[in-house]
Amino acid sequence: MDKKEFWHLLDAAKAEAAGNQERQQQHLVARLTEREPEQIIEFECLLRQYIIEADDFTVMAAQKIIDGYVSDDSYLYFRCWLVGQGETVFANALRSPDTLADVVQEPYQDFEQLLYVATIAFAERTGQPEEDETFPRAQAEARGLDYGPGSVTKGEDWTDNQLPRMLPRLWKKFGA
Template sequence: MDKKEFWQLIDSAKKASNGDQALQEKKLISSLQIFGPEEIIDFECILCELLIEADDFGIMAAQKIIDGYVSDDTYLYFRCWLVGQGDEVFRAAIDKPDTLAAVLEAPYQDFEELLYVATCAFKKQTGKKEEDDSFPREVAAARGLDYDSGSVTKGEDWTESQLPKMLPKLWKKFG
């Protein structure tokens, strides 16, 4: 699986779910489980790469404005939500986080469930019940794709007083 196929799966599931993340998760799992184990692992690796790419102080500032706080978990789940919005929204936000003001209607956006899609699909595809070193997240981590502890936040750190000027559209909507 390549990034184009990854984004096609994300976009297709998002479109079919009409904003219902539980349905989006189910659609992703059912679409992904028809692939072979290596392609499911590729999906997980691409997801990890994107979560690492989105580990940026600009994205963190956007989440701070939108939700009012940032913690390790909420920041990760927000980045999952960002990936779940599809390639176009993801790329725009990476380039200019303030573009999220046009996408978001409500605060507290997260899509934690995206972290488990490849594992669920892998279990269904292989019939394995117990996780081991062959599972997607373990393989991704072994390849150095650890979005939890191996990633370093990119960009320039900020203070709360900088947020209104840094992301004016988001600040106007959620600040």
Template sequence: MDKKEFWQLIEEAKTAAYGDQQQQEASLISHLAQLEPEQIIGFECRLREYLLEADHFNIIAAQKIIDGYVSDDPYLYFRCWLIGQGETVFTNALQNADSLASVMDEGYQDFEELLYVATEAFKQRTGKTNEDDTFPRGVASAQGLSYDSDSETKGEDWTENQLPKLLPKLWKKFGMA
């Protein structure tokens, strides 16, 4: 699945969901389940590529400001949320994490369910119920696309006292100033 197809699926599901993540998840599963199994696997691989691309110290800093803490699972789910917002928000955040201040509401941003849409769609499409190495997650992992790996976080690390200057809009919006 190419980048354009991936982002088109994300955008269509987000638009159809009117801000409801459960609806967005259901829409993605529904659309993916109509595709060929190889395309569903392609979606999973593309998702993992973007999760790895978003593994950046500035994205960690944004989550730290918004939530007050960062740990492995919430950081992964935050990056899922970021992808679920669509290509423009995702790309802008990678270029300047402070751009998130204009698209974020108070409260935790999490879209863990995005991690499972390809698997669910694959089950529906193939009729297989027991996950094995032919499932999207297995194929993606075999290709080295693991978001659980010890991949190198990009960018420069920061200390908490640098956050107000690093991401001033987020700092101001989330009341840490």
């Protein structure tokens, strides 16, 4: 699976789900289950690459404004949500997180379920009920694709009083 296929799957799942993340997850699992196990592993690796790519202080600032707080888990799930919005929203947000003011309607955006898509699909496809070192998460971690605590956030940290100037459109919509 290449990046183009990855984004095609995500964009199609988002369109079919019409805003329902459970259906989006189910669609992704169903499409991945049709593929070879190696492609499911590649999906996991690409997902992790994009989650890591989105680990930037300006993205974190956007999440702080939208959700009102940031924690390790909420920041990870927010980045999952960002990937789940599809290639265009993701790319635009990385260039300028303030563009999320056009996308986000309500506070608290997360898509934790996206983290489990490849694992579920791999288990269904291979018939393996127990997760082991052959599963997508273990394979991705073996390649050094770890988004957990200890990963390095890019850019410059900020303080709360900088947020209105950093991301004025998001601040106007959610921070005021």
